[in-house]
Amino acid sequence: MKGLRAVVxxxxxxxxxxxxxxxxxxxxxxxxxxxxxxxxxxxxAAAPPVTVSDLAARGPGEAWATGYERTDxxxxxxxxxxxxxxxxxxxxxxxxxxxxxxxxxxxxxxxVWIFHNRAGEGEILRRTAGGxxxxxxxxxxxxxxxxxxxxxxxxxxxxxxxxxxxxxxDGSGWTEQSTPDGVGYLMGITARTAADAWAWADTxxxxxxxxxxxxxxxDAKVPLxxxxxxxxxxxxxxxxxTIGGSRYEDGAPRPYLTTRNGRAWRTTHPALxxxxxxxxxxxxxxxxxxxVVSDRAFRSKYARVDGPRATFSYGPERxxxxxxxxxxLTRAGSSLMSFxxxxxxxxxxxxxxxxxxxxx
Numbered sequence: 001m002k003g004l005r006a007v008v009x010x011x012x013x014x015x016x017x018x019x020x021x022x023x024x025x026x027x028x029x030x031x032x033x034x035x036x037x038x039x040x041x042x043x044x045a046a047a048p049p050v051t052v053s054d055l056a057a058r059g060p061g062e063a064w065a066t067g068y069e070r071t072d073x074x075x076x077x078x079x080x081x082x083x084x085x086x087x088x089x090x091x092x093x094x095x096x097x098x099x100x101x102x103x104x105x106x107x108x109x110x111x112v113w114i115f116h117n118r119a120g121e122g123e124i125l126r127r128t129a130g131g132x133x134x135x136x137x138x139x140x141x142x143x144x145x146x147x148x149x150x151x152x153x154x155x156x157x158x159x160x161x162x163x164x165x166x167x168x169x170d171g172s173g174w175t176e177q178s179t180p181d182g183v184g185y186l187m188g189i190t191a192r193t194a195a196d197a198w199a200w201a202d203t204x205x206x207x208x209x210x211x212x213x214x215x216x217x218x219d220a221k222v223p224l225x226x227x228x229x230x231x232x233x234x235x236x237x238x239x240x241x242t243i244g245g246s247r248y249e250d251g252a253p254r255p256y257l258t259t260r261n262g263r264a265w266r267t268t269h270p271a272l273x274x275x276x277x278x279x280x281x282x283x284x285x286x287x288x289x290x291x292v293v294s295d296r297a298f299r300s301k302y303a304r305v306d307g308p309r310a311t312f313s314y315g316p317e318r319x320x321x322x323x324x325x326x327x328x329l330t331r332a333g334s335s336l337m338s339f340x341x342x343x344x345x346x347x348x349x350x351x352x353x354x355x356x357x358x359x360x
Contacts, residue, residue, distance in 0.1 A: 037300070037315040040337070040353040042087045045069045045078060049348040052327040052340055055279075056105045060084055060333030060358065066114055067351075068101035077102045077116065080351070082337070087353060093125050093132040094118075106149040115147035115156065122156060124149070124169075138174040141165055146188045153194030157186040166217070170194075179210060179217045186210075192235040200230035200243075209233070209243065223265050225256050231277040234288075242288065244277035257288070257305065270310040272303050279328045283336055284357075291326040291338060300324040300338070300354060315354045320345040326354060334358065 047069045057063035061084035068075045077100050079090045091097070095118045102125075103115035112127040122137040122144050141158035148155055154169040155177075164185060166177040179186070183201045191197035195214030200207065207230050209222040224230065228247040235241055241260045246253035252274040258267045275293040283289045287306040294301035300315035315338075318324055326340035335358030341349040 035357040037302070037313065037354045037356050039316055039318075040082075040087060040355050042080060042339075042351040042353050043089055044350055047071045047076070048350040050078060050341060050351055051101075052351070053102055054104045055328035055330050055337070055339040056107060057082070057330045057332035057337060058107050060335065063330065063332055063337060064105045064112060064114070065328070065339040065351075065353070066102035066105050074099045075101050078351075079114070080339075082332075082353075093127075094134045095123075103144070104147045106147075108149050108154075109151050113149045113154065115144065117144055122158075124154065124156075135169070137167060138176075139165070139167070145186060148189045148191045148197065150191045150193055153191060153197070155189050155191065155197060157189050157199065159185070166199075177212075177217060180219055183208070183210070187230065188232070190233050190235055192237070196235075198233050198235060198241070200233060207245070222258065222260075223267070224258060225267055228256060232280055234280050234282065236282060242280065244280050244290070246276055268308055270303070270305050270308065272305075272310055281329050281331050281336070284331060284334050289329060289336055291329050291340070294324065297321075298324065300326050300340070302326070302329070302336075302338075302356070313356070318342060318344070323349075324352065325349075326352075332358070 050067055050069045052067040055065045063082035065080045067078045069078050077096060079093060079102055080087050081090050095116060098119055100116060100118040105112065105114045114125040116123050116125045121140055124135040126133050126135060137156060141160045144156060144158040146157050152171050156167040158165055164179065164183065166179060168175050168177050182203045185202040186199050187202060189197065189199040197212035199210045201210050207224055207228060209220040210217050211220040225247055228245050230243060230245040232244045243258040246255045253276055254269060255272045255275060255277055256267055256269050258265055272292055278291055280288055280290045287304045290303045292301050292303045296314060298317045298321045302313050304311050315324060322343045322345055324342045326338035329336060329338045336356040338354045340352055342352040343349040
C-alpha cells in the first residue's frame with residue numbers, strides 16, 4: 001500500500017506542471033487530475049525487429065526519433081518525425097534507402113543535426129529550411145561511438161586502426177582533438193556550448209569524466225563510485241550536471257546518480273531496481289525522469305527521481321505484449337514523450353511511443 005500511495009502522490013504533484021487543471025464549476029475549486037501515460041501510434045517499420053537510437057524534441061510540435069531496421073540486405077536507417085499530432089516516417093534524407101543506421105539527433109539553432117552511419121562511412125545529416133544535406137566526416141572510423149552538436153561546435157568520437165579519435169567541427173571545418181594520457185576509449189559525449197563539452201571515458205584506472213573547456217580536454221576529477229560505469233550525462237542550462245551509471249553488486253546492476261549543482265558533487269543510489277540508466281531528462285515538474293525495466297507484464301515503467309526519493313508510473317496495458325521497452329525519453333513542452341519498442345506475442349519488436357500529459 002505504501003508503494004501505491006507513493007505513486008499516486010507523485011503523479012498528483014507532477015500534474016501541476018504536466019497537465020493543466022480541470023475547469024472548476026462556479027464556487028467549486030478545480031480538482032487536480034493525475035496525468036497518465038497514453039500510447040502515440042507509430043507507423044510500423046518495414047522490417048522488424050527494430051532498434052531505437054535517440055529521441056529529441058524542440059517543443060510540443062516537433063520531435064525526431066532515430067534508429068534502424070533490419071532487412072535482408074542488412075541495417076537500414078529509420079527516421080520518424082512528430083508534428084504535434086502524429087508520428088510519420090521521413091525517408092527524404094540522403095541515403096535513406098541505403099544500408100546504414102542513424103544515431104544521436106540534436107537541435108542546432110533552427111537546424112536538426114543527426115549522425116548517420118552510411119554503409120560504414122560517417123556523416124552528419126543537416127536539415128534546414130531548404131531540406132536535408134550531408135556533411136561528410138574527414139576520415140572513416142571503424143567504430144562511431146557517439147555524436148553531439150551545439151551552435152558553433154560538433155563532435156564525433158570513435159576508433160580506427162590507430163586508436164581513439166575525437167573529431168571536432170567548429171562550423172567551418174574538421175580537426176582532430178587529443179585526450180589526456182591513459183584514456184583508451186570514449187563511451188559517449190554531450191555538450192552544453194561550444195566551449196563546454198563532457199565525455200565519459202574508459203581509462204586504465206576505470207571510468208572517468210572528461211571536460212572540454214574550449215581549449216583542451218581535461219580530467220574533470222568527478223568522484224565516481226568505485227568500479228562504477230557511466231551510462232549518460234545530463235547537462236542543463238542552469239549549470240547542473242547529472243551523471244547516471246551503475247555498478248554491479250551481487251550480480252545485479254545498482255544504479256547511481258552523481259550530481260553537481262554548484263561546486264560540490266553528490267552521489268545517491270535511488271531505488272530504481274536492477275536496471276541500467278538508458279536515458280534521463282528533467283521533466284516539466286522539475287524532477288528527473290528515467291525509463292526503467294518494468295516489473296509488470298504488458299506495461300512500461302518510468303521512474304521519477306526528486307532528491308533521494310524515487311517513485312514510479314506505468315504506461316498503458318498492451319494486450320499480449322511480451323515486453324514494452326521505452327528506450328529514449330524527452331521533454332516536449334509541458335509533457336514527457338518516450339520512444340522505444342514493443343514486442344507483441346508472436347511478432348518481433350516494433351516501434352512504440354508514449355506520452356505523459358498533453359493531449360490524449
